[in-house]
Amino acid sequence: MSSRPVKKALGFLRSGRVLVGAALVGIVLFSALFAPILAPHDPQEQNLVATLVPPVWSVDGDPTYLLGTDSLGRDVLSRLLHGARVAMTVAVLASLGAMLVGATLAHLGGYFGGKLDWLIGRAVDVWMSFPPVVLSLVLMTGLGAGISSVILAIVLVDWTRFCRVLRAEVLVTRHQDYVAAARLVGFSHWRTLTREILPATLPLLITLLSIEMGIAVIVEAILSFVGMSVGANQSAWGQMIADARQTIYESGWNLLLPMLAIFFTVLGFNLLGDGLRRTLDPRLLQAREL
Amino acid sequence: MIVQLLGLFGRRLVVAIPILLIVSALVFVVLRVLPVDPAAMSMPPNATQAEIELKRQEMGLDRPLPEQYAIWLGRTVRGDLGASIHFRRAVSSLIAETLPATVELALLAMLIAAGLGFAGGLLLFHLRGTWRGEAADLGSTVLMSAPDFLWGLMFILAFGVLWPLLPFTGRLASSFARPVHTGFLLLDTLIEGRPDMFLDALKHMILPATALGLAFSVPIMRVLRSTLFEVEQADYIRQARLRGVSESRILLRHALKNAILPTLTLMGVQFGFLFGGTLLIEVIYSYPGLGNLMVDAVRNADLPIIQAVALAYAAVVLIINIVVDGLYLVLNPRLRSAR
Numbered sequence: 067m068s069s070r071p072v073k074k075a076l077g078f079l080r081s082g083r084v085l086v087g088a089a090l091v092g093i094v095l096f097s098a099l100f101a102p103i104l105a106p107h108d109p110q111e112q113n114l115v116a117t118l119v120p121p122v123w124s125v126d127g128d129p130t131y132l133l134g135t136d137s138l139g140r141d142v143l144s145r146l147l148h149g150a151r152v153a154m155t156v157a158v159l160a161s162l163g164a165m166l167v168g169a170t171l172a173h174l175g176g177y178f179g180g181k182l183d184w185l186i187g188r189a190v191d192v193w194m195s196f197p198p199v200v201l202s203l204v205l206m207t208g209l210g211a212g213i214s215s216v217i218l219a220i221v222l223v224d225w226t227r228f229c230r231v232l233r234a235e236v237l238v239t240r241h242q243d244y245v246a247a248a249r250l251v252g253f254s255h256w257r258t259l260t261r262e263i264l265p266a267t268l269p270l271l272i273t274l275l276s277i278e279m280g281i282a283v284i285v286e287a288i289l290s291f292v293g294m295s296v297g298a299n300q301s302a303w304g305q306m307i308a309d310a311r312q313t314i315y316e317s318g319w320n321l322l323l324p325m326l327a328i329f330f331t332v333l334g335f336n337l338l339g340d341g342l343r344r345t346l347d348p349r350l351l352q353a354r355e356l
Numbered sequence: 357m358i359v360q361l362l363g364l365f366g367r368r369l370v371v372a373i374p375i376l377l378i379v380s381a382l383v384f385v386v387l388r389v390l391p392v393d394p395a396a397m398s399m400p401p402n403a404t405q406a407e408i409e410l411k412r413q414e415m416g417l418d419r420p421l422p423e424q425y426a427i428w429l430g431r432t433v434r435g436d437l438g439a440s441i442h443f444r445r446a447v448s449s450l451i452a453e454t455l456p457a458t459v460e461l462a463l464l465a466m467l468i469a470a471g472l473g474f475a476g477g478l479l480l481f482h483l484r485g486t487w488r489g490e491a492a493d494l495g496s497t498v499l500m501s502a503p504d505f506l507w508g509l510m511f512i513l514a515f516g517v518l519w520p521l522l523p524f525t526g527r528l529a530s531s532f533a534r535p536v537h538t539g540f541l542l543l544d545t546l547i548e549g550r551p552d553m554f555l556d557a558l559k560h561m562i563l564p565a566t567a568l569g570l571a572f573s574v575p576i577m578r579v580l581r582s583t584l585f586e587v588e589q590a591d592y593i594r595q596a597r598l599r600g601v602s603e604s605r606i607l608l609r610h611a612l613k614n615a616i617l618p619t620l621t622l623m624g625v626q627f628g629f630l631f632g633g634t635l636l637i638e639v640i641y642s643y644p645g646l647g648n649l650m651v652d653a654v655r656n657a658d659l660p661i662i663q664a665v666a667l668a669y670a671a672v673v674l675i676i677n678i679v680v681d682g683l684y685l686v687l688n689p690r691l692r693s694a695r
Contacts, residue, residue: 315517
């Protein structure tokens with residue numbers, strides 16, 4: 067049972083997560099950054115004589131369109147690569163924004179306690195009484211369609227994910243002896259928060275950030291699926307799914323490919339987050355599953 | 357016990373009502389910064405400016421925001437949710453039609469999520485420490501990366517198109533006339549005494565409910581597994597083991613019983629999320645529930661519907677939370693005796 071290869075395999079299954087996750091995220095990030103160079107076609111260019119061409123590995127495949135074309139004859143590979151740009155832009159900016167708002171409120175509330183903490187706690191309660199999808203749809207109605215609205219909506223919806231979990235962590239840390247010692251030595255509140263408490267909550271923060279990036283990719287896909295994200299002159303994965311749904315009987319690949327893109331991106335972020343949690347903070351292994 | 361339950365419900369209601377008020381005020385404010393004019397939208401396109409102005413006054417849109425909110429709130433409390441701009445019907449009747457459909461779908465999905473979650477959690481725990489356990493654990497992370505709507509689309513592709521096994525649009529085959537008693541279709545078909553119709557309605561729900569249930573079963577299994585890990589450390593488990601009680605009996609009779617409460621708490625939270633998840637699943641499966649109503653309303657900027665549906669979602673989530681707290685009280689003997 068505890069022979070060496072088994073142990074090795076166990077070890078890889080644990081630490082391999084970070085590697086595999088980082089690799090997946092790296093591939094998507096690379097595609098996003100270099101989409102204009104990598105894409106063999108203009109993602110908007112329509113070729114109405116070559117619509118719904120299957121991928122190159124099918125019998126009727128055409129090597130000019132490696133992953134085939136959609137119902138308007140647009141190259142699926144190019145659209146996927148450009149869709150990665152939208153997904154990654156939203157993932158990075160929205161989750162950083164949500165983290166900034168949520169983590170700041172969590173640290174202030176958890177550290178100072180009192181009325182401020184009570185107020186933040188009630189705000190989280192109100193937010194949590196809304197299913198996130200519903201709240202983001204309401205916000206999108208108010209903000210209007212567009213990628214910056216998507217980012218803002220995600221920040222405004224998902225700050226609670228950071229706030230809830232981190233606040234509990236700050237509360238625990240605040241009562242540690244070394245924090246009391248720092249105050250006794252005469253550290254200011256600001257310095258205590260940034261130098262003593264933040265380093266303790268950082269592993270959790272990074273883990274949450276990685277997972278939130280995956281969530282942001284999903285939310286962007288949902289919003290572009292219902293036509294509230296980027297305009298028709300840009301390509302996004304959710305939009306590709308919505309288009310492919312119309313021709314599901316003619317071409318399953320058109321539906322499957324953007325779904326796989328979303329799945330592997332989210333999987334990358336989740337593996338990264340899950341792996342980082344295990345590596346950075348073994349205490350979290352069992353206690354905090356969500 | 358009943359007194360305690362009533363007390364709990366009372367206390368929770370006292371908290372829930374202000375939350376609903378704040379939620380409704382927030383939604384109201386967000387929707388009022390919209391650059392569209394609901395008055396102009398509810399008029400025929402050839403209406404004159406003066407007519408639109410008259411309509412604005414009639415709808416109360418010329419008054420200050422707090423006053424508008426007060427008027428809306430007053431009507432809402434009396435059950436008048438206004439009229440849909442797009443459908444030209446009372447919003448309350450639209451919601452009465454769609455809410456049962458969504459609740460029915462969510463309940464079935466939760467049942468599936470709970471079943472899969474418990475089975476998976478026990479399996480994960482059973483395989484702990486082996487390479488199969490690690491692989492299953494990794495598998496659960498992989499499963500968690502596929503959100504409900506991807507499962508939904510995948511099922512359509514697999515069991516609707518490639519291997520046409522189950523229907524994937526609507527609630528009932530068009531050859532049936534839909535019976536209306538409670539709005540809950542499974543119940544209504546039974547009331548009518550039509551097992552064939554019941555079966556058809558159930559068939560229509562299998563794919564969307566399984567897609568939702570599968571996505572939400574993963575967190576349940578993971579929490580059940582880690583709670584079982586914690587419970588296993590307890591003295592009474594070691595005691596049972598020393599007495600020579602069989603592993604499966606320890607797991608099912610002793611450990612599971614104590615691991616159920618934290619899992620139930622999580623399921624309450626999950627049910628709230630799952631209820632939100634019905635929104636997109638309904639759109640994908642053209643299932644006539646709240647979610648489809650909401651997305652249609654968002655596309656048409658139909659403010660009265662958006663407002664009311666958002667509030668309906670929030671109200672259901674709050675009710676779910678209260679019911680789960682009640683269940684918790686019923687199931688946890690430690691809370692019951694503490695008087």
